Amino acid sequence: MFNMVKKVVNTSGKRKTAIARASVKKGTGLVRINKKPVELYEPEIARWKILEPLKIADSHMDKIDVDVSVNGGGFMSQASAVRTAIAKGLVEFTGDPSLKIAFLDHDRSLLVSDSRRKEPKKPLGRGARRKRQKSYR
Helix, strand or coil: CCCCCCCEEEEEEEECCEEEEEEEEECCCCEEECCEEHHHCCCHHHHHHHHHHHHHCCCCHHHEEEEEEEECCCHHHHHHHHHHHHHHHHHHHHCCHHHHHHHHHHCHHHCCCCCCCCCCCCCCECCCCCECCCCCC
């Protein structure tokens, strides 16, 4: 009876402690981050970073809606997590191998989450590597 399958792709992107979850579905080209249009996302430098995968996949964008929820981390970590989630979602939703190649040629971090984390603090130090200064006099 119902042969219309509503295709929704859910992906995630990570950077430091920021986690972005994106859902990509058929639509009219709307991109929202935490229920706010991407055009109003501040600061501007983070918006440029988020718009990179959208500019590369420009031919597909008028047929797709992207909703992203992101939390944790700072604004640039969130921007990196969002762009990874969006790029992964676009590649999975469109199934276009040339799009995947274009993303990889531009920047590998578009499709691969950054695995770097903060190194744990050690004893006798003020951080991971820094130690208290020794004085022998």
